[in-house]
Amino acid sequence: MPPAGRHGRPVDLSGHPQRFRRGAAGVRAMVEVGAEHGVDARKCLHDTGISPAMLHGDTVVSGTQELAVAANLVTATGSASGVGLAVGERLSLRAYGVWGFAMLTCPTVRGAVEFGMRYLPLTYAVTGLDMRVSGGEASLIVDDEGSSAALRPFLVEREIAVTAGILRTILGESPPSMRVEFRVPRAVSVDYEKALRTPVRFDAPHNAIVTDIAVLDLPLPQSDPLTMTVCERACRSLLSERCSPCVAQNVRTIIAEGVTDAELIAARLHLSARTLRRHLAGEGTSLRHLLDEVRRAKAIELMTMHRLSVEQIALRLGYADAATFIRAFRRWTGTTPGAHPSRHKWS
Incomplete structure (x- = not known):
C-alpha cells in the first residue's frame, strides 16, 4: 500500500x-x-x-x-x-x-x-x-x-x-x-x-x-x-523508488563526507555514473552544481567559524592551491574570500 x-x-x-x-x-x-x-x-x-x-x-x-x-x-x-x-x-x-x-x-x-x-x-x-x-x-x-x-x-x-x-x-x-x-x-x-x-x-x-x-x-x-498483477508489481517498485529521498539530497550528504568522485558517489547509491547524472538532471541539478553548493557552504563555515586561512580552506576542500580555490569562490559568490561579507567575522 x-x-x-x-x-x-x-x-x-x-x-x-x-x-x-x-x-x-x-x-x-x-x-x-x-x-x-x-x-x-x-x-x-x-x-x-x-x-x-x-x-x-x-x-x-x-x-x-x-x-x-x-x-x-x-x-x-x-x-x-x-x-x-x-x-x-x-x-x-x-x-x-x-x-x-x-x-x-x-x-x-x-x-x-x-x-x-x-x-x-x-x-x-x-x-x-x-x-x-x-x-x-x-x-x-x-x-x-x-x-x-x-x-x-x-x-x-x-x-x-x-x-x-x-x-x-x-x-x-x-x-x-x-x-x-x-x-x-x-x-x-x-x-x-x-x-x-x-x-x-x-x-x-x-x-x-x-x-x-x-x-x-x-x-x-x-x-x-x-x-494487472504484473503491472501492479511494477507500480509498487516504481512507487518505492519515487517515495525514496531525492537523489540530490543523498548526493549532498555523501559530498559532505568528503567523497567527490562521480563514480564513487554513484557506487554509494547503487547507481551507474550515467544513471546518477540522469537522476540529478531530472531533479534540476548536476553533480558539479551540488559540489559547488556543498563546497561554498563549507568554505563560508570554515571562514566564519574556524578562522582558517585561504590556503587552509583550499586544502580542506581538495583544491590544488589557494589560487584555484579563490577562482572557484569568485564563481560561486561573485567576490573573493577576502572581500566576502563573512570576512569581518574572522579577520
Missing part, C-alpha cells in the same frame, strides 16, 4: 505531496498549452530548475516544480478559464505508463478507481481524489484543499479533464449517466460540455465527476488479471 494522505492525496514518506517525483509529461503539457496562448517555454519554466531540453526522455521532476510551472502558466495567461481543461486533455492514459496500462486491465470500473487512487502518487496529480457514494450516485471528488486560491481553478479543471478522459478510455465511451460538477460559476468564454464531452453543472457543492452507482460494477473490455 503506498503512502497516502486524507482522501487519497498523494504524499511522499515525509508527508509533503508536492515533493513527490513524477515524469515530465505534466510539465510538457503545460508548456504546449502555453505555446498555444503565446507563452514562451522559458517563461513557463522560469525559476523552476527545468529547461526545455529536460522535457523529453525520462526526466523526473518534483511536484513542487510542476506547481511552479502551473503558477507561471496561470500568471502568463491571466488565469484564463479553460487552460486547465486544455492541459488535462493532453494527459491521456498513455502518458501515465504502467499505471495507465494497469488501469485498463482492472476487472471493473470500481477496481480501476480503487487501483488508481491506491497508486495516485504515480500520476501527475497535485490534488487529492475522494470517491463517495450517496443516493444511488458515485462521485469522484477533486480535493483541492491546500491548493493556493490562484491555482485552484486551473488545478481543478486539469484533474477533472484528466479523470473524465481516463474514464472514457477504460470504458471505451462516457457513461450515459456521467456529469461534471464545478463549485464555481460558469465561465461564458468556455464550452465546458464540448471540452469534457458530458453535461456540466456549476455552483455545485463539490468539484466532481458524478455517475450512476451501477457504473462502478461495469466490466472493463480489456480486463486481464494476469497482466
Whole structure:
C-alpha cells in the first residue's frame, strides 16, 4: 500500500505531496498549452530548475516544480478559464505508463478507481481524489484543499479533464449517466460540455465527476488479471523508488563526507555514473552544481567559524592551491574570500 494522505492525496514518506517525483509529461503539457496562448517555454519554466531540453526522455521532476510551472502558466495567461481543461486533455492514459496500462486491465470500473487512487502518487496529480457514494450516485471528488486560491481553478479543471478522459478510455465511451460538477460559476468564454464531452453543472457543492452507482460494477473490455498483477508489481517498485529521498539530497550528504568522485558517489547509491547524472538532471541539478553548493557552504563555515586561512580552506576542500580555490569562490559568490561579507567575522 503506498503512502497516502486524507482522501487519497498523494504524499511522499515525509508527508509533503508536492515533493513527490513524477515524469515530465505534466510539465510538457503545460508548456504546449502555453505555446498555444503565446507563452514562451522559458517563461513557463522560469525559476523552476527545468529547461526545455529536460522535457523529453525520462526526466523526473518534483511536484513542487510542476506547481511552479502551473503558477507561471496561470500568471502568463491571466488565469484564463479553460487552460486547465486544455492541459488535462493532453494527459491521456498513455502518458501515465504502467499505471495507465494497469488501469485498463482492472476487472471493473470500481477496481480501476480503487487501483488508481491506491497508486495516485504515480500520476501527475497535485490534488487529492475522494470517491463517495450517496443516493444511488458515485462521485469522484477533486480535493483541492491546500491548493493556493490562484491555482485552484486551473488545478481543478486539469484533474477533472484528466479523470473524465481516463474514464472514457477504460470504458471505451462516457457513461450515459456521467456529469461534471464545478463549485464555481460558469465561465461564458468556455464550452465546458464540448471540452469534457458530458453535461456540466456549476455552483455545485463539490468539484466532481458524478455517475450512476451501477457504473462502478461495469466490466472493463480489456480486463486481464494476469497482466494487472504484473503491472501492479511494477507500480509498487516504481512507487518505492519515487517515495525514496531525492537523489540530490543523498548526493549532498555523501559530498559532505568528503567523497567527490562521480563514480564513487554513484557506487554509494547503487547507481551507474550515467544513471546518477540522469537522476540529478531530472531533479534540476548536476553533480558539479551540488559540489559547488556543498563546497561554498563549507568554505563560508570554515571562514566564519574556524578562522582558517585561504590556503587552509583550499586544502580542506581538495583544491590544488589557494589560487584555484579563490577562482572557484569568485564563481560561486561573485567576490573573493577576502572581500566576502563573512570576512569581518574572522579577520
